[in-house]
Amino acid sequence: MNKIAIIANPAAGNKLLIRDMDQIVKKLNTIAGVVTVWQTEKAGDGAEIIRRVAPESDMVITAGGDGTVYECINSLCSLDDRPLFAILPGGTCNDFSRTLGISQNHLEAAEQITRMQERNIDVGKHGNHYFLNFWGIGLITQVSEHIQSDIKKRWGRLAYYLSAIQTMDERKTFYLEVESGHRQYRGEAMMMIVGNGAYVGGMDAYFPQSSVEDGLLDVLIIKDVSVGSLWSMAVSRLTDQAPEGSDLLYFHARKLKIRTAPVLKVDCDGEKNTFTPVHLSVLPGHLRMIVGEQYNT
Numbered sequence: 308m309n310k311i312a313i314i315a316n317p318a319a320g321n322k323l324l325i326r327d328m329d330q331i332v333k334k335l336n337t338i339a340g341v342v343t344v345w346q347t348e349k350a351g352d353g354a355e356i357i358r359r360v361a362p363e364s365d366m367v368i369t370a371g372g373d374g375t376v377y378e379c380i381n382s383l384c385s386l387d388d389r390p391l392f393a394i395l396p397g398g399t400c401n402d403f404s405r406t407l408g409i410s411q412n413h414l415e416a417a418e419q420i421t422r423m424q425e426r427n428i429d430v431g432k433h434g435n436h437y438f439l440n441f442w443g444i445g446l447i448t449q450v451s452e453h454i455q456s457d458i459k460k461r462w463g464r465l466a467y468y469l470s471a472i473q474t475m476d477e478r479k480t481f482y483l484e485v486e487s488g489h490r491q492y493r494g495e496a497m498m499m500i501v502g503n504g505a506y507v508g509g510m511d512a513y514f515p516q517s518s519v520e521d522g523l524l525d526v527l528i529i530k531d532v533s534v535g536s537l538w539s540m541a542v543s544r545l546t547d548q549a550p551e552g553s554d555l556l557y558f559h560a561r562k563l564k565i566r567t568a569p570v571l572k573v574d575c576d577g578e579k580n581t582f583t584p585v586h587l588s589v590l591p592g593h594l595r596m597i598v599g600e601q602y603n604t
C-alpha cells in the first residue's frame with residue numbers, strides 16, 4: 308500500500324485521538340509509505356477533504372465520531388472509484404466501528420487497521436444521502452433532539468438513556484405509509500427505524516441476526532411503545548429471534564417508499580437535516596472496509 312489519508316476531527320469526543328496522532332501515524336507507516344493527516348476545522352470539511360484526497364489514496368481513514376463518519380461516507384459513496392475505508396473511533400458513540408468489531412481504544416484500532424482484514428460492507432441510501440447505521444423517524448428523533456451536547460460530552464452514552472426516559476412522557480403518533488414490494492404498512496405509528504448496522508446511540512438496536520453484508524435493511528415499525536412492545540423487544544434480544552406483537556412490525560427489505568403525515572424530520576446516523584417522504588434502498592457491498600477480529604458477518 309502506498310498512500311493513506313486520515314481525516315481527523317479534533318473536536319470529536321474527548322479529543323484524545325488527536326493527542327495520540329503521532330503514535331497512530333507511526334503504526335500506519337508499517338503498512339503504507341505515505342500517511343497524511345488532514346484535520347477538519349468545521350462541519351462540512353470532512354466531505355470536502357474526501358473529494359480532494361480519495362482519488363489519490365489507497366486507504367481513507369476517518370478519525371472521529373459518527374458525525375464525521377457520516378460526512379465522509381456521504382462524499383465517498385458517490386465516487387465511482389472508492390478507496391478502502393476505515394474508522395478510528397474518536398467520538399462519543401462510534402456506532403459503526405462497534406458493528407465492525409473495531410476496538411474503542413484508538414491505538415488498538417490503529418493496530419487492527421494494520422492487519423488489513425477487509426470486507427465489502429452494505430450502505431443504506433436515502434434520497435441522495437448515504438448511511439451506515441440507521442434511518443429513523445418519530446420517537447427516535449425526539450430522543451436525540453433532547454440530548455444537549457454538553458451533557459453528551461460529559462455523560463456519553465448515558466445521555467441517550469436519560470433522554471429516552473424523558474421522551475417517553477411526550478410520545479406522539481403520526482400517520483405512516485410504507486411500501487416495500489411484498490410488505491406494506493398503513494396506519495398510526497410512534498417510531499420507525501431502518502437499520503443497517505447493529506447499534507444506535509451506542510446501544511444494541513434490537514435487530515436480531517442483523518448483518519451488514521446480507522444486502523438487506525432491518526425494518527422496525529413500533530405502533531405503540533407499550534409494555535407489550537417493550538417486552539417483545541426484550542424477548543427478541545434474549546432469544547435472537549425477530550420481535551413479534553400487535554404493537555410492532557419487523558421485516559427485511561431492499562427498498563422502501565416512506566410517507567408520513569405530518570412531514571417528519573429524519574434522524575439518519577445522528578444527523579437531522581432531511582425530511583419525509585423518502586425512498587430508501589440498500590447498496591450491497593458498496594464500501595470496502597477494515598474490520599476487527601471480533602467482527603461477525
Ligand SMILES: Nc1ncnc2c1ncn2[C@@H]1O[C@H](COP(=O)(O)OP(=O)(O)OP(=O)(O)O)[C@@H](O)[C@H]1O
Pocket residue numbers: 316317318319320321347348349350351352371372373374375376378397398399400401402577
Ligand atoms: N474542527 C471542528 N470543530 C468543530 N466541529 C467540527 C470540526 N470538524 C468537524 N466538526 C463537526 O463536529 C460534528 C461532531 O463530530 P462527531 O460526530 O465526529 O463527534 P461526536 O459528536 O463527539 O461523536 P458521536 O457522533 O460518535 O457521538 C460533526 O458533525 C462535524 O461536522
